[in-house]
Amino acid sequence: MGFHAYESPYDWSRIAGYKATAKAADGGMVDLSVGSPVDPVPEAARRALAAASDAPNAYGYPATAGTADLRAAIDDWFRDCRGVDPKAVNAAVVPTVGSKEAVALMASLLHLGPGDVVVQPRVSYPTYEIGTQLAGATVLKVDDVADVDSWRSVPGVKAVWVNSPCNPTGQVLADHWLADIVAAARQIGAVTLSDECYALMTWGGAPAACALESDVCEGSAQGVLTLYSLSKQSNMAGYRTAFIAGDRSLVTRMTEYRKQIGQIIPGPVQAAMAAALRNHDSVAEQRDRYRRRLEALVGGLRAHGYDAQMPAGALYVWVPARSGDCWTDMADLARIGIVPSPGEFYGAPEFLRFSATATDEAIDQAVARLKG
CATH class of the missing domain: 3.90.1150.10 (Aspartate Aminotransferase, domain 1)
Known part of the structure; x- marks a missing residue:
């Protein structure tokens, strides 16, 4: 349709x-x-881009799931910067062509449609709502997603958007609030969609909590997807470098769809992305x-x-x-x-x-x- x-x-x-x-x-x-x-753009990323400009992943078709080096860089980044071991929570990763297309396609790639409800903050990044509408699903805006009683009894809820730190308000969710959201979503069979693109840009102390932290997701990535982007931390908005990480079964299916529709990061950009993730x-x-x-x-x-x-x-x-x-x-x-x-x-x-x-x-x- x-x-x-x-x-x-x-x-x-x-x-x-x-x-x-x-x-x-x-x-x-x-x-x-x-x-x-x-x-x-960090010099290390620019050097890596140039060095990979005539590599097999450049003159041949690039890997949808990312090169082994990129996947390793993402795993290392999660451990070094987010306190998360992706393998320990059975999380998989797929690179995306920037985070905006990942947000806009998310409801569609989750096979949501008419009759399904996607929860989001009332004040939020507009593409959450646009992506839900594109899939034909229903948007439910709530004042505070951490107030799980405002949405968990609503019929048809299949996904819940969380954004911490938040664009535009700057709000940062404490780890126990994020854990409550993940738990409530699981109780009703919904997926938690945690947009963490500004996670390292916090101004009151430690980075924002990650939905894949063991204490937040109770040791399992099931029903949890996080999004991250290098646009702001590494000034790579034009490179379109981002990724989805989380529930292995969901990410695996998304990777197959992304391969068929050509939503693939160019090979040299994958090399630049890996270098930037390692350049703390x-x-x-x-x-x-x-x-x-x-x-x-x-x-x-x-x-x-x-x-x-x-x-x-x-x-x-x-x-x-x-x-x-x-x-x-x-x-x-x-x-x-x-x-x-x-x-x-x-x-x-x-x-x-x-x-x-x-x-x-x-x-x-x-x-x-x-x-x-």
């Missing part, structure tokens, strides 16, 4: 007019809307950049009258609109050349999202204008 129709307020063309106004402002536009990285120093350097930018943004927004706080995680400052309406604030900010994201894109039209994925110079300009 193919993809079903979808509808969403998530349309970047809706802010084109605000960008035009901002470009005409004194000093031009400072774009803090789209969370697109601006910093260099570059990730620490990027974290320091984002921390500085977020702290500066918070200070500037406070000076401008916003109730801004340092997020617990992720790369965005999420604030209530001063006027109570995101679009009114968008117009006001555009006049001083600043363009954030309207909260309506994420399900909260009374909020704004300011992205720290801008150069130091751009952040400094924005802060100066906010304080001016």
Whole structure:
């Protein structure tokens, strides 16, 4: 039957007019809307890409499941950075062409459709809802996914989206909340879909909990799928490097489908991905950049009258609109050349999202204008 129709307020063309106004402002536009990285790709990843440019995995068809080296790098990364032994919880892995297609195709690859319900946070990344709609399933938005009583008795729930650290709010779920979600989903035969793309970008201490931690998943990946991306930690958004890890039976079936539809990371990019996953120093350097930018943004927004706080995680400052309406604030900010994201894109039209994925110079300009 193919993809079903979808509808969403998530349309970047809706802010084109605000960008035009901002470009005409004194000093031009400072774009803090789209969370697109601006910093260099780690040198180790670039070297690996070049070295693999004429390897068998480049001139021949690349492996859908990833090279042995890439799979080993992912296993090592889980152990070193997430405190998880994938083999101990019987988890399998498949690389994806960025995390967005993994999110958008997830409900379809799980064979969900009419009559099935997918739970997600009310304020969240828009592609969760779009992916559910594409599959023809029903979206159930709840204020707090960790409040398992808000969804576990709803008929037809087959999957539950979790996002920690959260885009756009920055919320980080404690490990016991994540464990409660996994347990409740299993009780009703639903799959926990844990989007952990910002897991190493936390600002209050240790990384966010992983749904594949033994204490969270009770020693088994059954019914649990996690997603991770190198777009932010390694500035590789254009490389389209991400992966799904979790329930071996689900990942194995997804891998077969992905092979048939050609959702395969190019061979040289797989080599770059493996190198980046092993390059912990570059990730620490990027974290320091984002921390500085977020702290500066918070200070500037406070000076401008916003109730801004340092997020617990992720790369965005999420604030209530001063006027109570995101679009009114968008117009006001555009006049001083600043363009954030309207909260309506994420399900909260009374909020704004300011992205720290801008150069130091751009952040400094924005802060100066906010304080001016």
